[in-house]
Amino acid sequence: MDTSLKQIHSIMNDENAVLIYSGEFNQDIVKSMLSYTEGKLESSGIDDLVRKKIFNVMVEQLQNITKHQYTAEEKQVVQPCFILIEQENFYNLVTGNPIHIDTIQMVKDRIDQVNGLNAEELKALYKQARLNSRISEVGGAGLGFIDVARKTENKLEYAFFDIESANYKYFTLKTQINKIIE
Amino acid sequence: MEHLIIDKTDDTPSIDFNPTSRELKISGRSLPEDVTTFYAPVLEWLDELEETPVGEFKFIVNLEYFNTASSKLILDILMRLEDIHTGGNNTIEIIWNYDKRDTDMEEAAEEYSELVEVPFQIVGI
Amino acid sequence: MEYTYTLQKLMAESNYLLAIRDNFESLLSKSVFSIVESQISNDNLDVNIKNRIFSVVVECVQNICSNDKAHSTSKNSILLLNKVDVGHNIVVGTKLNNERKNRLEQILTEISSSSTEDLKNKRKSIISTRTNLEESQKENLALIDMFIRSAGKVKYHFQGEDGNDCFLIIEIEISNN
Numbered sequence: 001m002d003t004s005l006k007q008i009h010s011i012m013n014d015e016n017a018v019l020i021y022s023g024e025f026n027q028d029i030v031k032s033m034l035s036y037t038e039g040k041l042e043s044s045g046i047d048d049l050v051r052k053k054i055f056n057v058m059v060e061q062l063q064n065i066t067k068h069q070y071t072a073e074e075k076q077v078v079q080p081c082f083i084l085i086e087q088e089n090f091y092n093l094v095t096g097n098p099i100h101i102d103t104i105q106m107v108k109d110r111i112d113q114v115n116g117l118n119a120e121e122l123k124a125l126y127k128q129a130r131l132n133s134r135i136s137e138v139g140g141a142g143l144g145f146i147d148v149a150r151k152t153e154n155k156l157e158y159a160f161f162d163i164e165s166a167n168y169k170y171f172t173l174k175t176q177i178n179k180i181i182e
Numbered sequence: 183m184e185h186l187i188i189d190k191t192d193d194t195p196s197i198d199f200n201p202t203s204r205e206l207k208i209s210g211r212s213l214p215e216d217v218t219t220f221y222a223p224v225l226e227w228l229d230e231l232e233e234t235p236v237g238e239f240k241f242i243v244n245l246e247y248f249n250t251a252s253s254k255l256i257l258d259i260l261m262r263l264e265d266i267h268t269g270g271n272n273t274i275e276i277i278w279n280y281d282k283r284d285t286d287m288e289e290a291a292e293e294y295s296e297l298v299e300v301p302f303q304i305v306g307i
Numbered sequence: 308m309e310y311t312y313t314l315q316k317l318m319a320e321s322n323y324l325l326a327i328r329d330n331f332e333s334l335l336s337k338s339v340f341s342i343v344e345s346q347i348s349n350d351n352l353d354v355n356i357k358n359r360i361f362s363v364v365v366e367c368v369q370n371i372c373s374n375d376k377a378h379s380t381s382k383n384s385i386l387l388l389n390k391v392d393v394g395h396n397i398v399v400g401t402k403l404n405n406e407r408k409n410r411l412e413q414i415l416t417e418i419s420s421s422s423t424e425d426l427k428n429k430r431k432s433i434i435s436t437r438t439n440l441e442e443s444q445k446e447n448l449a450l451i452d453m454f455i456r457s458a459g460k461v462k463y464h465f466q467g468e469d470g471n472d473c474f475l476i477i478e479i480e481i482s483n484n
Contacts, residue, residue, distance in 0.1 A: 022314070159311075281354055283353065
């Protein structure tokens with residue numbers, strides 16, 4: 001039996017991952033990930049408000065993946081993925097996707113900016129970004145980060161990993177949603 | 183006898199047992215985990231039919247998919263129909279429709295037809 | 308966060324699309340089915356093949372994964388779906404206590420040495436039981452179904468795990484032809 005299965009299982013156990021999807025993202029896949037997570041949350045009897053939050057954050061994060069465009073050649077190198085982690089007190093939504101090196105700095109700046117703001121400031125930035133038509137430059141991802149930061153009330157974690165490609169790196173983004181709202 | 187209607191859900195089929203038109207239909211997918219609870223009213227209805235002389239009935243199956251747990255309950259239903267048919271109050275004809283590309287379903291229908299002594303038509307659509 | 312990239316690499320290596328680790332209680336299994344369904348509905352697969360993949364997943368989830376009623380909060384089972392050259396592989400893993408291990412080992416040994424004809428007869432005799440089915444009959448029926456649907460392409464192995472408990476992995480291949 002193949003060893004990657006064993007490794008996947010053991011990482012899932014170590015990281016408390018409950019779902020991994022790795023492959024192409026399209027509207028159908030996004031929908032089924034959402035309905036899976038919804039069903040899961042429903043059965044865990046979690047607060048409705050938290051459920052809505054997770055749902056919204058997930059939509060933003062997953063759609064962020066589908067927005068990123070890469071060439072067929074890059075697709076071969078590495079696929080996007082989505083990981084759902086369930087801890088005792090919170091959920092983590094982790095997405096990974098190849099990102100062009102030219103956009104790395106901008107994404108970094110956006111997230112760092114968002115992470116440096118308090119709730120009040122985030123709200124103001126969100127309003128401003130909404131009005132600002134130039135967000136289309138990054139396919140609306142800038143607005144997405146602000147929205148995610150506002151809804152989760154937690155900092156966004158991110159990292160870039162080298163992959164076998166001259167033009168792309170692997171961008172991973174982790175958000176955290178607390179099970180109990182204070 | 184009452185008209186038994188159960189609407190279909192994601193994991194249970196629709197049931198339409200009409201004593202007036204004398205057509206008993208089961209359609210859709212059957213994969214509930216608790217098959218016993220779902221099929222209890224169906225079997226009760228058939229028990230009542232066994233006692234009530236009405237006439238000729240058609241049992242029409244339009245199932246797309248069923249799990250192994252349902253496969254046992256489906257045979258329970260067919261055996262109940264066999265009891266009714268041989269009991270003398272009513273006669274039964276089974277018409278099993280299946281998607282003709284679905285050879286697994288065709289085979290399942292054939293297996294059932296070998297297990298019960300009731301007129302049994304298998305129709306690929 | 309390196310595990311994200313590692314997981315992605317591992318998944319890609321064996322063409323795994325989806326991995327779910329759970330206790331697979333019934334509410335959840337519905338969502339599992341819908342996720343698998345949406346995955347296979349994208350491919351231009353035959354109705355027959357789709358039904359086979361779907362039914363193997365249903366049987367795995369309902370009869371192999373969700374059997375640990377005593378520890379229903381622990382996520383002791385795993386389900387993976389991968390695309391291989393010839394079709395799809397469904398891999399299921401679950402933690403077993405000694406009693407269930409012995410029972411499943413016996414059932415699997417018997418089934419894997421039976422002909423399709425024998426299996427069909429066995430299936431007929433189980434579903435003809437007039438009383439409610441026992442646990443072992445349900446498992447038997449589910450495994451027979453997987454063997455028949457995959458034309459015998461089932462691999463399994465028991466792997467030892469901390470003391471008494473053991474982990475069973477079953478891999479079922481549904482080929483496109």
